Amino acid sequence: xxxxxxxxxxxxxxxxxxxxxxxxxxxxxxxxxxxxxxxxxxxxxxxxxxxxxxxxxxxxxxxxxxxxxxxxxxxxxxxxxxxxxxxxxxxxxxxxxxxxxxxxxxxxxxxxxxxxxxxxxxxxxxxxxxxxxxxxxxxxxxxxxxxxxxxxxxxxxxxxxxxxxxxxxxxxxxxxxxxxxxxxxxxxxxxxxxxxxxxxxxxxxxxxxxxxxxxxxxxxxxxxxxxxxxxxxxxxxxxxxxxxxxxxxxxxxxxxxxxxxxxxxxxxxxxxxxxxxxxxxxxxxxxxxxxxxxxxxxxxxxxxxxxxxxxxxxxxxxxxxxxxxxxxxxxxxxxxxxxxxxxxxxxxxxxxxxxxxxxxxxxxxxxxxxxxxxxxxxxxxxxxxxxxxxxxxxxxxxxxxxxxxxxxxxxxxxxxxxxxxxxxxxxxxxxxxxxxxxxxxxxxxxxxxxxxxxxxxxxxxxxxxxxxxxxxxxxx
Amino acid sequence: xxxxxxxxxxxxxxxxxxxxxxxxxxxxxxxxxxxxxxxxxxxxxxxxxxxxxxxxxxxxxxxxxxxxxxxxxxxxxxxxxxxxxxxxxxxxxxxxxxxxxxxxxxxxxxxxxxxxxxxxxxxxxxxxxxxxxxxxxxxxxxxxxxxxxxxxxxxxxxxxxxxxxxxxxxxxxxxxxxxxxxxxxxxxxxxxxxxxxxxxxxxxxxxxxxxxxxxxxxxxxxxxxxxxxxxxxxxxxxxxxxxxxxxxxxxxxxxxxxxxxxxxxxxxxxxxxxxxxxxxxxxxxxxxxxxxxxxxxxxxxxxxxxxxxxxxxxxxxxxxxxxxxxxxxxxxxxxxxxxxxxxxxxxxxxxxxxxxxxxxxxxxxxxxxxxxxxxxxxxxxxxxxxxxxxxxxxxxxxxxxxxxxxxxxxxxxxxxxxxxxxxxxxxxxxxxxxxxxxxxxxxxxxxxxxxxxxxxxxxxxxxxxxxxxxxxxxxx
Numbered sequence: 001x002x003x004x005x006x007x008x009x010x011x012x013x014x015x016x017x018x019x020x021x022x023x024x025x026x027x028x029x030x031x032x033x034x035x036x037x038x039x040x041x042x043x044x045x046x047x048x049x050x051x052x053x054x055x056x057x058x059x060x061x062x063x064x065x066x067x068x069x070x071x072x073x074x075x076x077x078x079x080x081x082x083x084x085x086x087x088x089x090x091x092x093x094x095x096x097x098x099x100x101x102x103x104x105x106x107x108x109x110x111x112x113x114x115x116x117x118x119x120x121x122x123x124x125x126x127x128x129x130x131x132x133x134x135x136x137x138x139x140x141x142x143x144x145x146x147x148x149x150x151x152x153x154x155x156x157x158x159x160x161x162x163x164x165x166x167x168x169x170x171x172x173x174x175x176x177x178x179x180x181x182x183x184x185x186x187x188x189x190x191x192x193x194x195x196x197x198x199x200x201x202x203x204x205x206x207x208x209x210x211x212x213x214x215x216x217x218x219x220x221x222x223x224x225x226x227x228x229x230x231x232x233x234x235x236x237x238x239x240x241x242x243x244x245x246x247x248x249x250x251x252x253x254x255x256x257x258x259x260x261x262x263x264x265x266x267x268x269x270x271x272x273x274x275x276x277x278x279x280x281x282x283x284x285x286x287x288x289x290x291x292x293x294x295x296x297x298x299x300x301x302x303x304x305x306x307x308x309x310x311x312x313x314x315x316x317x318x319x320x321x322x323x324x325x326x327x328x329x330x331x332x333x334x335x336x337x338x339x340x341x342x343x344x345x346x347x348x349x350x351x352x353x354x355x356x357x358x359x360x361x362x363x364x365x366x367x368x369x370x371x372x373x374x375x376x377x378x379x380x381x382x383x384x385x386x387x388x389x390x391x392x393x394x395x396x397x398x399x400x401x402x403x404x405x406x407x408x409x410x411x412x413x414x415x416x417x418x419x420x421x422x423x424x425x426x427x428x429x430x431x432x433x434x435x436x437x438x439x440x441x442x443x444x445x446x447x448x449x450x451x452x453x454x455x456x457x458x459x460x461x462x463x464x465x466x467x468x469x470x471x472x473x474x475x476x
Numbered sequence: 477x478x479x480x481x482x483x484x485x486x487x488x489x490x491x492x493x494x495x496x497x498x499x500x501x502x503x504x505x506x507x508x509x510x511x512x513x514x515x516x517x518x519x520x521x522x523x524x525x526x527x528x529x530x531x532x533x534x535x536x537x538x539x540x541x542x543x544x545x546x547x548x549x550x551x552x553x554x555x556x557x558x559x560x561x562x563x564x565x566x567x568x569x570x571x572x573x574x575x576x577x578x579x580x581x582x583x584x585x586x587x588x589x590x591x592x593x594x595x596x597x598x599x600x601x602x603x604x605x606x607x608x609x610x611x612x613x614x615x616x617x618x619x620x621x622x623x624x625x626x627x628x629x630x631x632x633x634x635x636x637x638x639x640x641x642x643x644x645x646x647x648x649x650x651x652x653x654x655x656x657x658x659x660x661x662x663x664x665x666x667x668x669x670x671x672x673x674x675x676x677x678x679x680x681x682x683x684x685x686x687x688x689x690x691x692x693x694x695x696x697x698x699x700x701x702x703x704x705x706x707x708x709x710x711x712x713x714x715x716x717x718x719x720x721x722x723x724x725x726x727x728x729x730x731x732x733x734x735x736x737x738x739x740x741x742x743x744x745x746x747x748x749x750x751x752x753x754x755x756x757x758x759x760x761x762x763x764x765x766x767x768x769x770x771x772x773x774x775x776x777x778x779x780x781x782x783x784x785x786x787x788x789x790x791x792x793x794x795x796x797x798x799x800x801x802x803x804x805x806x807x808x809x810x811x812x813x814x815x816x817x818x819x820x821x822x823x824x825x826x827x828x829x830x831x832x833x834x835x836x837x838x839x840x841x842x843x844x845x846x847x848x849x850x851x852x853x854x855x856x857x858x859x860x861x862x863x864x865x866x867x868x869x870x871x872x873x874x875x876x877x878x879x880x881x882x883x884x885x886x887x888x889x890x891x892x893x894x895x896x897x898x899x900x901x902x903x904x905x906x907x908x909x910x911x912x913x914x915x916x917x918x919x920x921x922x923x924x925x926x927x928x929x930x931x932x933x934x935x936x937x938x939x940x941x942x943x944x945x946x947x948x949x950x951x952x
Contacts (some may be wrong), residue, residue, distance in 0.1 A: 027876035036873065105833055110823045166789020168834075168859060172929070219792055245796045282800075283931045284793055312585070313642020316695055317760055318720045324758075347586045357581055358644075383644060397512065400503035452488070453648070455759045 008131040009196070009204040011098035013142040013186060014076035016045055019066055019097070021088045022079035023049030023057040030079040030103050032058070034139065034149050041146045046071065066091040073097045076130075077139070077149050082106035085135070089121050093128020100125065101149055102135035108192050109136055122194050136166025137191025143184055144210050150189060151175075158183015159212035159447075160291050163201045165190050165219045167238035169284060171394045173217070177288045181444065186208035199226045200201055204236035215291045217284070218244040221269070228276040235277035239294040239467060242278050243287045277470045289456055290463045294432060296447040297425035299468035304328045305461055306370035307353035309454075310360055310383035315353030318380055318454040319416050325462035329353065330375050339369050364411040369420040378461045379426045384452050385415075386430035386437035408439040416446050425464055430459040484607040485672075485680040487574035489618040489662060492521055495542055497564045498555035499525030499533040506555040509532070510615065510625050513732070517622045542567040549573045549632040550766050552606075553615070553625050558582035558593060563609070565597050569604020576601065577625055578611035584668050585612055588758035614643025619660055620686050626665060627651075634659015634925075635688035637765050639677045641666050641695045645760060649693070653764045657920065661686035675702045677859025682710040691767045695718040697745070704752040711753035715770040715943060718754050719763045720745055720805035728744065742845050753755070753946045755939050756888035765932055766939045773901035776853035780804045781937055782846035785930075786836055786859035791829030794856055794930040801938035805829065806851050815845050836860045840887040847898040854937045855902045858930050861891075862906035862913035884915040892922050901940055905933040 018038060024031035035058055038047050048069050049057040056062055063069055066076070076097045077232040078088045082104050092100045107118040118135065126131050133140065139150030143157035150167075160182065164170030168188035174187065187209060188201050196216065203213045214234070221227045231240055246266050273280045279294075281287055305327050309315040319329045332340070332352050340354060343362030349355035354366055363384035370379045387405045391398055419426050428450045430440060440450045451457045494514060500507035511534055514523050524545050525533040535733040539545055542552070552573045554564045558580050568576045594611065601608050609616065615626030620631035626643075629651040636658065640646030643665035650663065662684060664677050674694060690710070697703045703873055706714055707856050713761050749756045750787045755770075757763055781803050785791040795805045808816070808828050816830060819838030825831035830842055839860035846855045865879045867874055895902050904926045906916060927933045 025872075027872040028880070033873065073611075106823045114823070164789065166787055166792070168785075168787025169789030169793060172790070172859070176928075217789060219789070229720060243793075245792045283797075283929070285929055285931075309644075311642055311644025313640065313645030313695070314648070316642070316721045317645060317719075347582045347590070383648070396501075396503040397509070402506070452652075453759070453761055455761075 003435065006202060008099055009200065011074040012133060012188075013147070013204075013420045014099075014132075014145065015099075015147070017071055017073050017075070018045055018050070019050050019069065019073045019076045020079070021050040021066070021076055021091070022084075023051050023062060024079075025054070025057050032078065034077055035060075036105075037148045037152060037400070041148065045074075045144045045147070046074070056422040062193040066095040066097070069095070074099070075096045076100040077103065079103040082114070082135075082171050085117070085121050086124060089124045089130065092130045092265045096128060097130050097355075099131045099133065101137065101139060102191070102194075103137060103139060104134075105136040107135045107194070118192065132190065132195035134191035135194060138171065138189040140186070140188040140265050141184075142186050147302065155177040155187075156181070156183040157185070157210075159185055159210060159295055160215060160288070161185045161205045161208065161213070162215045162217075163190060163198055163205070164188075164217040166196065166217055167191065169217050169445070173215075173284055173288060176285065181356065182288060182292065182449070185212075188234065189399040193222065199223050199254045200232060201467045202227065202234070202240070203230050206230060206238060212238065213294045214238060214254045215287045215292045215321055216240065216242050217287070218242055219246065224269075224272065228272045231273075231278050232276040236471065239291075240278045241291050241294070241463075242273060242280050242289055243282075243284060244280060264452075274470075277467070279464065279467050286456075286459060289451060289460055292449040293427065293460045293464055294467075295449075297427075297464065298419060298423040299471065299473045300425055300461065300465050301423075301468065301473055302377040303462075303465045304330045304375055304377045305458075306330075306373065306376040306379045308363060308370065308379065308381045308384050309353050309355055309469070310358060312349065312357075314382040314454050315349070315355050318382060318458055319353055321455045321458035325458055327462055327465065333373065333375065336369060336373050338454075340366055343369075356384060360387070364415055367415060367426060371418050371424050371426070376424070378424055378464065380454070380457050380461060380471065381426060381428045382457070383430055383444070386440040386450060388436045389438065390436065405438050408437075409442055412439050412442045412446075416443070416448065419448070425461065427451065427457040427460055429454050480633050480804045483680060484575055484610045485676065487550040488577075488607075488609060488616065488664075489623070489680075490621065491575075491623070493524070493547055493549050493551070494521055495539075495549045496555070497526040497542070497567070498560075499527050499538060500555075501530070501533050501588060508922075509548045509627065510553055510555065511536075511577075513624050513628060517624065519622045521623070523568040524549070524865070542571040542573070545571070550575070552576040553579065554557055555579040558590070558611075561597050563591070565600045565606065568606045569600055569615060572578040572604060573606050575609060576609045577609040577613065578670075578729060579613060579615060580610075580669070581612040583611045594668065594670050600672065608671035610667035611670060613774055614647065614665040616662070616664040617660075618662050626663070626829055630654040631663075632657070632659040633661070633686075635661055635686060635771055636691060636764070637661045637681045637684065637689070638663045638691045638693075639666060639674055639681070640664075640693040640694055641669070641674065643667065644691050649691075649764060652761065656698065658764060658768065658925070661688075668699065673698050675699050675706060678703065678710070678716070679706050682706060683713060685814065688714060689767045689770045690714060690716045691763045692718050693763070694718055695715075695722065700745075700748065704748045707749075707754050708752040709781075712947065716754045717763055717767050717770070718749060718756050719758075719760060719941075720756060722750070750946075753943070755943050757939065762932075762935060765927060765936055768925040769901065769903065769940055770943075771794065771925075772871070773940065774895060774899040775947065775949045776937065776941050777899075777944065777949055778853040779938075779941045780806045780851055781814070781934075782806075782849065782852040782855045784839060784842045784846065784855065784857045784860050785829050785831055786834060788825065788829075788831045788833075790930050791831050791857040792935055794858060795829055795933040797931045801934055803806065803934065803938055803941065809849065809851065812849050816842055819845075834858060838861070840891055843891060843902060844894045847894050847900050847902070852900070854900055854940065855903045856930070856933050856937060857902060858933070859906055861904045862916040862926060863920070864912045865914065866912065881914050884913075885918055888915050888918045888922075892924065895924070901937065902947075903933040903936055905930050
């Protein structure tokens with residue numbers, strides 16, 4: 001925990017003192033929200049509101065300028081109109097602020113005039129040794145010390161990190177993940193990247209002990225060689241999952257007017273991602289889906305999936321999706337069929353997908369035995385794990401549901417043990433959330449996360465298999 | 477409402493009397509859940525528990541056999557072990573029951589012996605004029621009269637119908653939709669289709685006044701000619717959305733052991749779907765996503781999408797997805813740019829996607845003006861509609877959020893009016909659920925539904941455009 005402050009990004013993520021330039025008492029303004037959150041936090045840092053005319057902001061003493069503050073400032077957050085940013089940066093430079101986050105937009109992304117303003121601000125920053133996050137960004141966080149210069153979205157501490165070249169998309173991803181109870185280590189909205197770039201954040205997070213998996217939304221990469229060098233060095237011990245747009249001319253044009261970024265040839269990027277072991281996903285929701293599975297699940301040694309399903313429809317849909325995503329659904333051996341007969345009602349499918357025909361009691365036994373089979377590399381369990389508790393009512397049905405759910409929790413430890421014993425991933429999909437199933441909640445405490453639908457589960461396995469292939473886990 | 481009972485399916489959906497054969501007092505059993513739900517409902521029908529030995533089930537008088545019941549029985553639900561089904565069906569035949577739902581599994585889907593049992597049961601049913609739903613199915617519902625022979629999942633009345641050849645997948649789809657507050661008219665889990673088939677249900681629903689859009693999960697079609705004839709006749713006035721598996725050999729094998737269905741050549745099905753105007757989707761979640769948009773949204777006359785976004789990242793992701801799904805994101809005309817300048821801050825993107833750069837106040841004006849542009853066929857609004865109200869607290873931020881959200885509600889009527897005036901769809905995506913945004917709640921009251929992520933919105937527009945193309949709306 002903490003840091004020795006040898007890297008400028010240490011001051012960004014572990015600041016001892018923070019100035020909010022443009023602090024405001026008006027709800028809805030950035031300078032309101034950021035100060036409000038900082039003050040309400042358990043963060044051990046001095047917080048200084050800076051306002052050009054007010055003596056107090058949100059009931060706290062405000063400073064007219066940084067020079068009025070007696071101690072040093074590690075981190076300044078700038079949320080003033082764009083034309084006032086050069087003056088604010090001049091104060092930062094004079095005060096030897098270590099890092100400044102420029103929330104303000106209206107720079108390179110707006111065209112020539114904005115680009116000139118951005119150059120001017122960068123020059124001032126360099127003169128005082130100030131490193132810049134942004135401009136045109138939406139802050140950052142470090143859950144380890146309860147530091148948020150962005151919205152909070154109910155995010156809890158965890159081991160995923162997110163870098164986003166879009167503050168809004170980053171916020172969407174974080175909010176959606178937080179709603180699922182998924183924790184994060186660090187986040188940064190990198191904006192126009194006038195100074196610090198995604199390469200810098202990637203390098204920092206590659207060494208960050210709280211971060212086990214790095215997720216990134218990428219519109220453009222300035223120094224491709226450096227990015228892919230860092231990625232290649234990192235991804236053998238810490239996976240990197242990327243949503244990179246620019247597959248289309250339209251997407252590239254949108255990125256240009258968004259952060260002023262030229263997104264480059266997609267084919268080149270695609271090849272570079274593959275060669276450096278970066279996992280590339282197609283949609284925003286897939287970023288966290290895949291990231292979650294990389295926290296604790298073993299990697300599959302091949303593409304052969306055993307499917308255990310509560311009902312045949314799920315199995316058929318999943319088998320179809322396996323084909324679309326380049327995975328195999330191998331037939332069961334006679335040995336496996338005979339073993340599974342012990343756990344299943346006579347009418348089970350006797351084939352892969354293993355359709356339990358609605359009787360889920362034998363589910364954990366089936367999963368365990370599929371993990372044991374040498375021709376299965378990963379198991380997908382659809383609706384057979386996570387018996388729902390709908391309410392705490394006292395009707396016979398409600399009491400029955402709680403009894404079933406409690407009985408299931410006893411089996412979770414054994415399942416987790418088998419995942420590591422056989423070193424194969426088990427991807428659980430269930431329409432039931434963790435709030436409704438004690439078994440899912442327990443699995444997620446152990447960082448084995450559940451997905452909502454079979455297709456998401458299949459997609460995740462396909463990414464794990466590709467990554468394993470890159471690392472040479474396959475066939476080992 | 478109701479029916480003249482001229483069709484056997486009228487007795488399934490509007491029964492005046494229902495017998496539950498295999499009614500049970502043991503929670504978790506089908507015979508418990510079904511009776512429990514029927515008795516708790518507001519359904520105006522006589523309910524008769526049938527049990528081979530008990531005098532009472534769930535505190536109600538039970539009958540040893542159908543023959544003990546004095547009045548006629550429109551609908552029997554059979555939930556006894558498979559070996560007892562022939563006897564139960566014999567009772568139904570003797571009693572001239574109109575329709576029997578056989579929940580019980582263990583028939584054709586289990587192999588030769590089960591197939592023989594299924595033939596025997598079918599023969600008995602035919603001898604008494606009893607029509608069969610199932611076997612190996614999970615019931616049905618008709619929300620118009622609060623009739624549920626399946627789980628309830630919190631489903632409310634609405635105008636989507638669902639036919640599912642998998643009870644589990646049907647349940648998943650319904651539960652997920654109900655969680656989003658989406659209503660349904662009728663549902664049937666068709667199981668092995670020993671007698672009544674998906675063709676019968678499709679034909680019935682094509683004439684059902686409560687149903688505006690028919691969604692179906694399909695593993696196999698017995699009478700392809702009839703299915704596609706009905707589909708072609710229906711889909712000009714009532715859209716049909718299908719998730720059909722069997723794209724892979726694995727999926728086909730899973731379907732065979734699931735409902736004993738041979739799923740046929742996928743290429744043939746795909747062509748037939750296209751020729752008959754059926755909208756085919758790829759994943760279970762897409763079925764309802766697309767169905768919802770067909771309830772009330774006008775169809776686009778082409779593939780040109782105007783994107784209005786709260787932030788550039790969303791716009792870039794959506795533009796990329798448009799390309800993947802065969803949609804265009806045309807440049808804005810100078811006229812449009814000048815008009816939008818009135819609604820937007822100076823730093824807006826000045827191009828399509830229209831990046832509002834975080835200032836969403838002009839959102840409704842922008843959407844209206846894009847609808848007006850003759851080179852735009854559909855509008856995708858990402859994060860610019862649906863200001864979230866996080867709580868009813870009294871902090872300045874919470875009061876501000878409520879004020880913003882209340883102001884927005886006033887604009888919803890105008891938006892709905894413009895959708896119909898210009899006859900172009902507006903697809904809203906927002907991570908904020910209807911529970912948190914009064915504007916989204918109001919839109920959904922008018923059956924304009926919101927989606928969670930930009931990619932889902934793009935996918936929906938692409939399906940609307942294909943369907944419009946089929947109907948000849950395009951270019952009109």
